[in-house]
Amino acid sequence: MKNSINNAFKIAKKENRPALISYTVCGDNTKEKSLQILNSISKDLDIAEWGIPHNCPTADGKDIQNSSYRALQNGIQLNDIFKLVKRFKKTKPSKPIILMGYYQMIFNYGEKKFIQKCKVSGVNGLIVVDLSFPDNKNFAKLCKKNSICFVQLIAPTTTVKRMKEIIKSSHEMIYMISTISTTGSALKYSIRKIINNYNIIKRIKPSKNVVIGFGITEKTISNLRSADGLVVGSAICREITRSLKYRQNPVKNVSKLVRKLKNRII
C-alpha cells in the first residue's frame, strides 16, 4: 500500500497516458451518494481525491463551494469521512485515495489523531490547501512517518528558488496549479505556458510525479496529456450540481463524464 500512489503513476506511464485524478467532495450530496459516485468512477481513475468540506473555503470557486455546502447540509463529519474511506478501500484496496482540505479541519481534530485516523482508514495522501511551504514541514514529516504522501503545491507565482526547496521536501507527488485562480475558473494561460511551467518543475527533479490541476475540463484535458497526471475537480462537481438540478442520477452522469475524460487522454 505504501507505494500505491507511485504504482498508479507507473501503470499510467506504461499505458503512455497521464494518470487521471478526480476530485469530488466527500458527502456530496449525501454520504452514501458520494461513496457510490466514487465507486462507480474509480474504474476509470488512477487516483481519487476526496475533499473534506469546510464552510470557509477561501481557495475554492463556486462549483466546489456548492458541493461542500451540500455535503455539510447533509451533516457530514470527519469521522464519517474516515468511515467512508475505509469502506471504499475495502472494495478497491489498490486504488489510492487522497484527502484534500483546509488546515482548520485538521487543526481542530488534532494533527496526530487526524493522521492516525488517515492511516487506519487507508488514506494514501493528503493535500492541505492552506498549509504551504515552509509552514508544512513538520506536518509533512509526520505524514511521511506514517506512510502518507503529503502533496506539495506549486503555483504559477512560485519562484524557481522556492520551487527547488518545495520539490526537495516533497514526497512522491507534486500538484501544480495551472493558473492564478481559485478552483474551477477558466484557464488564464495558454496551454504552452502551462506546459512550460510544468517542464521547469520536471527539469528540477524528473523522477517526481507532477500533476496539473485547476481549470481542467473535457475541452482542455487532451491538450495537457503530456503531464504525469491531471486532476479534474470543479467540472465533476458542476456535473453533480447539474444532475441534482434536473433530478437526474449523479452517479450515472458523473461516471459518463469521467469515462469521456479518460477517453480524451488514452
Next chain:
Amino acid sequence: MIKLKKKTPLIDQHDKFGFYGNKFGGNYCAETMRKPIEDLSKLFEKLRKDRKFLKKRDHYFKHYLGGETPFFKLKNLTKHLGGAQIWCKDVSAINGDAHKAYHATVNALICKESGKRYIAGDTGAGMFGKNLAMAAKKMNLKCKIFMGTKDISRQAPNVKFMRDAGAEVVPVDSGSKTLVDAVSECMRHYVSNCDNTHLAVGSAIGCNIFLKICAWSTSQISRELKKQLIKEFGEIPKLKLINVIGGGSSALGFWNEFIDYDKRHVELIGVEAKYAAPLSTNAKVAILHGAAQYCLTDREGQIAETHSLSAGLDYPGSSPLHGLLKDSGRARYTNASDKEALAAFKLITKLEDIRPSLEPAHAWNECIRLAPKLKKSDVLVVNNCGKGYKDKKIYIEQLGYYPK
C-alpha cells in the same frame, strides 16, 4: 502565559513564520498567494522606514483626512454617572467618519507604490469600503468592494457612498451574507488576481502582512491621544482605554502607544458584541482567513455564525494581535448585547453632542457600567470610532427616533 516584549512594536512581535506568542497568526494561505504577500511584506518593511513615504502618509492624514481628531471631556455624562472622568477620543470626526480611513488611505498609498492599478477590499459596516473607495478615487485606482448582501441592505448609506465614489460593490450572497463571507470572497478575488491587484484587508486579520499594515495605520489614533493626554494632564494619568472589538482594528490603533505601560497604569478594555464574542467567551483557537486566532466554531471546527445588530461586529474571528494581548494578560475583554449598546446610545446622545455608530455604542456601554464604580481621579477614555448616521435607520427602528 505569553510575555510581551518591551520596546518592540506589537505588530513586530512575531517569529519568522508570522506567529505571535507561538500561537496566533501565521500565513495559512494557498501557494498562489505566497509570492504576492512576500513581495508586499518586503515593500511594507521598506516603506515604513522610508522618510518620503512617511511624509506622504502624514500629508494625507493631515490634509486629506483632516488631521488630529478631537479629544474632550464628556462633562454631562461624567456628572450624570458620578464616578470616573469620562473622555472621548472622537475618531469619528475624521474625514471618512471612522478609523478605517487610516488604513484605507495607507493601503491605497501602498498599492500606488507597488505599481498595481487595482485595489480590492472587504467591508462589513461599510466604513472600510467607503474609505477605500474614496482613497482609490483620490489616487486614481480601480476599486472593488466585497460586501455581504445582508450588510448591503442594512448599511445602505455607505453602499451608496461607495458607488458614488466610483467603486464596484460586489454583493456576496454565500453563507451568512455578512463580513465573514465578504472577506472569503475578497480573498478568492485576490488569489485569482494577485498579479495586478492589491488586497486591502478591512481589519487587523488575515495573513501576517495584512494585519501589520492595518494596525500600523490605525496607530495614528494613539500617537495623537498620547500627546493630547499630556497636554491635558501634564502626564499620562491613570487610565482605562475602552474600545469596541469586531476584527479589532480600531482598538489596536487606540492602544498601540500604551502597550508598554503597566496595566495598573493604563488598562486596556475591549468590548465585543455579545453573540460575536470569541475573546470574551473563551472560544477556541481556530484558523480563519489565513491566521490562527480566537474564533467561534462548532465542535467539528466549522466556522460558527454570529449575530449582532452591528454589521461591523458580526464576525466570528478576532485579530491574532488581540489573542496575543489576551493571553499575555495585557488587555481584558468583555461584551455588550444589542440592547445594551442601544441603551448606551440613548443615554450618550441625550446628554452629549456625539452620535456614535452601533459599533462604539458597545464600548460606551462598558464605560457607563464602569464609571460609577471608579474614583474621580480615574480617567476613562472611549474611542468613539464611528459616526452614527450609517445606522440611522436601525436606531429609528429600534428606538423610535434618531437624535438631531
